[in-house]
Structures are given as C-alpha cells and as structure tokens.
Amino acid sequence: MLAVAALAGCTALDPAPLPPSIEADAMASLDYAMQEFMDQDALAVLAQVRWPGGEWSKAYGVRDLETKQPAQPGDRVPVASVTKTMTAVSVLKLVDDGLIALDDPVNGLLESFGVGLKPPGPITVRQLLDHTSGMPSYGDALFRSMDDLVSASNQRLTPLQGLKIASTLPWDERTVGLFHYSDSNYLALGLILERFRGKGYPQILRDDIINPLGLTHTTIDQELSDAPDLITGYITIRGKRVTGSPTLEQLGSPSHGVVSTMSDINDFMAALFGGRLVSATALAQMQKAVIGPFASGMFKWSPDCSGAPRFFARGGFLDFRTIALSSADGRYQATMTLAPAPLPSPQENPDMQDERDLMSSQILSALMEAQDRLCR
Template structure:
C-alpha cells in the first residue's frame, strides 16, 4: 500500500438503517444465502457494514466481502459479482487479493527467527544479507527492526517501477526479490538526521530475502508451513503458487480508456509486500490466532504491537484505537491494483472485522486510494460498536 504516511482520518460512516430494515433487506441482496438472525447487540454494527457494502456496489464496485466475529458470533456477507464478465454472484468464502495485509504474515516469519535466536531485531541487516548494500546503497546501518517498522528510509521500489514504463507492461512483468530491490536502488537512499516512519514496499522485500536466506525456502512456502497450514487457512496462498481459483473476486483498472482485468498480475507473483490471496474468514483466523498467542510468544507479540515514532504502526501491524477497552486494535490495510482490504482485531482476538473490496474500475492511483481510508474508518467504527 505505497504512499501511506498519516493515520486514518476520523470520518464516520453512520448506519442508515435499523436492525429491522437490515433483516428485511437481506433476503433480496445479490451474492449469498440469507445469513442467520443476528443478536440485537451486534445489529447496528452489521447494518453499518451492510450499508457500506451497498453504497460501494452502487458506486460501481464489482464486489464487497465482509466478515465480523464478536465473542463467538459470526456474520459474513458478500454483495456483487465475482467477475464483470460472467456476473456470477460473489460468495463470502471467495478469495481476493489482500495486498499489504501480506506484510503481517511476513513479519511473523521474521519474528519466529528472532525467537529461535537466529536473528536479532537490532541486528544490522548487512550481517545476514551482505549483498544488500551493493544493490540499494544504504547511507547508514539498517536494522531488522527498521525494516519491520518502515523506518529504514529505503526508497520504494514500486514507485520507481511503475513510473518506468506503461502500466500494462509493469503489470505483466515478473520480478525476483533481488530485481525488486534493484529498482529501489535506482533512487538515492537519503540520509536523514531523524529517520521516522516512511512506508516502503522495499522494506518487506528485504525481509523476505532475509527469511529465504536463513530458511532456505521461498517466502510463500515459509508462510504456508508456519502460518496458513497450521491454522487451516486453505484459501490463503501467494500469487503464482497455485492456479488462480475460478471463484476469485476479479479486480479491474481502467488503462488507456479500457477496462482491464488485473486479477493475479505477474508483477505480484511471490511478492512479500503485497502478493497474498486470502479470504475474509482466513484473515480473521490469522489475526485472532496471532493476538491469542498461537503464533508468537507474549514477549515477541508485545514487540510486534509496540508503535514506532509515528504512533500507529508496529512491526508489521497497523494500530487503531479500541474504545471498548481504552486500548488498541491491530491488523493491516491493503490497497493495490484494483483491490482494497482492511482486517482489524481487538487485542484479545475476540472482536474482528475484515472487509475486502474490488474497486470500481478506474485509472490507477499511485498513493492512497480514498476508498481504503473509508474502509478503515468503517471497520474501526464497527469494531468499536461491539463492546
């Protein structure tokens, strides 16, 4: 999700229907069977999400997928179509591209190496990747923690790559991890007196190289072995690792005045900064397991949750206010090539909201898509409505 610099604005997307109207409306919606009757305590939150999804469809989004979990209750919703060509109704369990949500899983694979003593958070990356300096020319020693928290200052390879050639050509270009960093190396890495938060896709490419060097496996295989396999996340995989499922929700861009299907683009094959396909259910499963100590030790999880100087990003985790506990919620947004996703969970993993959207077809935006900011707002408000 290149370009994010500031915490989410505090716009609020209020529900426009009561629980009774929600129950009445569900029967006629496109995309999935009628969900079971929901408890009154959660009805307002579900109504807000339903209204958000309807608004997105009215604005031209092909599909919206949502799942809420609240202390054992589950509510799933899918509105729209899998593909604008086939018009087949989308289902709640359909996979979508989740862009930068990928970073949270890559961060877990790095932190597992820290727990094993094979890596230190404050190790210089050059100790483990001696060739990194030759490729990206860092002006000062960079640590593992710097990469995880986006405070390294490394130039963003994606910005340079996208500006280099026509977008269709970029989308159809397959790159190795080293080739991605080589694009970052074409921009001078500036030395600053105080290096703060600077979101860069390159940080997580370097981290994936580190994991691959120490594990001897591709990063997608490590994620599968350590996270998605043990947690039963069968709908989650790296683009290029398997044939694109027929039920995937398709993403679109407008390029040279033509609508183009950009589902499973070659440029995201194996990308540790944004190449995962997943489902709203799988993302809730992942973040719940993470918060409940099923993937990392309490001490390591605390490190992951500790915000950097910007105050809203930890080690592969975005941080939001949780007014139910006067504490914080954790997760990650994703925004890339026709897709937007937000997955958010309470610190105890019992309240969760995941929303995935295939954007209304439009020209590519390099930077913040306003829709993902709106998704973050509605997800945060929903989570805070489930006290």
C-alpha cells in the same frame, strides 16, 4: 482517518450472548456501508465480522464483469499488503528462535545480496519492519508510467530483482529513522528469512502460518487467473478497461503476494493476537509503534472498551482495498475487501490515489463502527 480514531471499541471480558437486537444493529450498520459502496458502482464488496459467540459475513456484487456470477462471502481476493503482517510474523519467529534480534544491523546481509544497495548508515531489522530504514521503494522506479504498469504486471519479479531496481534510486541518510513506507523493506525481509531458514519465502509462509492455521484458501505463489472463486479487479488505461491483480509481478512477494479470503484473514488475525503464532514478548514488540501509527507490519489504532489499542492490516492495489481489524486480545475481528469500479491508475490521474485511500478509510470506519456497536 482522524475522526475514526475517536471511536471506542470492545469489552475486555467475555460477555454473555448479545441480544439479537444488538447484533442486528451492528451488522445493519456494516451492511449499510457495503451497500453504499455498491451504490458508488463498486464491482464487489465482501466482509466477515467475528465477536465472542457470534459471526457474520456478506458479499455484494459479482466475481467478474464477463460472467457476472454473484460474489460469495468465501471468495478469494488479493489482499496486497496484508501480506506484510504475515511476513512480520515470520521475522518475529526468527527472533523467538534466537536467530536474529530486532536491533541487529542488517547492512552486511543487504550488501551480500549483491544488488547494489548501499545503506547510508546502520540499518536494523526493526527499521525494515517499521518502514523507518529510509530504503527507497522499488515501485517508484518500476512504475513510472502507464506503459511501465502494464509491462511490469506481466513479468515475474523476484525480491532480488525488486531490490536491484530499488538500488537505482538514492538512499538518503536523512530519511533513516523516519517513517517512509517502502515495499523494498519487506522484499529485504523476505530474503533475510530465506537466508536464515534455508528455503524459499513462499514455503516459509506455508510452514509458519498457512499450514499450521489450516488456511486452505490462502495462497502466496499460485497463478489464479482462472480460479472460479477469485474476485477479478479492473482498472482503466487510457479509457480502456483492463483486468488488474493478481499479476505475475506479485507472485510470491513478501510485500504483497497473498491471495486469501475474509475468513482466512480473520483466522490469521485471531491466531496472531490470541498468542498462537509468536511469543508474548515478540507480539509485544510487534505491536510497538515507534513512529506514527505503523507498528511491525500493521497499524496501531484507537483503543477499545478495555483501553487497549486496536490493530489493523491494510492492503491496497489499484483494483482492491482490504482492511483486517482486530482487538489486541484476539477476540474481535472484522475484515472487508472492496473491488471498486474501474478507475484510472495514478500514473494517468494522480488524484485517483487519494480516492483509493479514502475508500480504505471508509472501510476502516465501517468496521470499527460495527465493533463499537457489538460491544454495547
């Protein structure tokens, strides 16, 4: 990941149409990276790249291991924590509407959910967005063993239930103000959104993002196990291959519930950084990384050719890895999803989490290299 940070990015001015040789060179580098994943026995890999005046997309692999239908660039995939970026947008819309401020304490709101959360000190909206609240992640209690993994995946878990599970873990005051990635933060933000908007989180996301942008292949609370255009992921449990996400536990989650396409995610990133979703003031606050590289719902990364940082959203399930990369001005997007070969869960083999994180780093590196070549 550190090596990736040294790469340069895209130009600040709209260029003349790129010579075909430059476009071909940039896409050849990305295509090579995709084929490398397939050489490592990946089930499928999908990507779409956009730049001023151009677009490229590709898919390798199959939709599932039963029918072996070829994967298509427009197929849907669970994008996991890319959902958090969308949730953050809806929260910033609350800020734009004057209903809440980023530095407002939310202790009273958290306690009013009645799930037993006991913040050790003042907790702000910004800290929930930036993962600096110190709130324990409900997954640490929910997914303790392989048996938990199977049972939890087959039950619908509401944000309230998730926070109730989180409340069984200690909330250490020493972690408040430090970066600690926790899905519980975004469950809480989803409930805060519902409190101020007076409707369910899935409808909020449709009203704020999905419908205005025409993201016709993006869903948040639909059961899609039989959808013909859905890429199926797999993991292994005690040596037996099982179907992974999307699962009932994920449906409607403000943390990781979105199922989408490469094109729809690029549309979302372009609209966000192009200033079409939140005010310029809110976007600037959203892009501000307080501790480390994590900003509000996304990661702040190495500068492009204009000197501005690039940003990416990262999603990861046991059976999928997704990176959505954008220039700060919204002119360049690149999104890739990888469905790797079935691997054991971290509960069975802890080293597998490092393996999956490496895949995410490789995806990011490949997408950035393609952008760098385009900006010649």
